[in-house]
Amino acid sequence: MGKNLTGIKAMLNHEKITPFVCFSWGYDFASNEKTVLAKLNVLNEFYYLNKTYIFKTDGNSDHNYFSPVSMYFREEKWEVDEMYAIMKEIAETSLRYYIF
Structure with a gap:
């Protein structure tokens, strides 16, 4: 995760956005x-x-x-619909940034 995040941030260093999202679940992410x-x-x-x-x-x-x-991290498994809603918001906002 750390290496991927460093690469994404370096790649988008010249931009005002960093449209990266990560979902994970399991016991390690319990409160x-x-x-x-x-x-x-x-x-x-x-x-x-x-x-x-x-x-x-x-x-x-x-x-x-x-x-x-x-x-996004939590103990319970992520449902596809939950992840989709978040990814859609990020994708739409990113497209608006580049188009407008």
């Missing part, structure tokens, strides 16, 4: 298992997990932005 979630939180530049991020944020220049990504 009482803080170790794994804490490591993932660091990968996401300390931005909240289980929230959609598309646009880079909190910067004060053209080159000084944080780029949180959409990372």
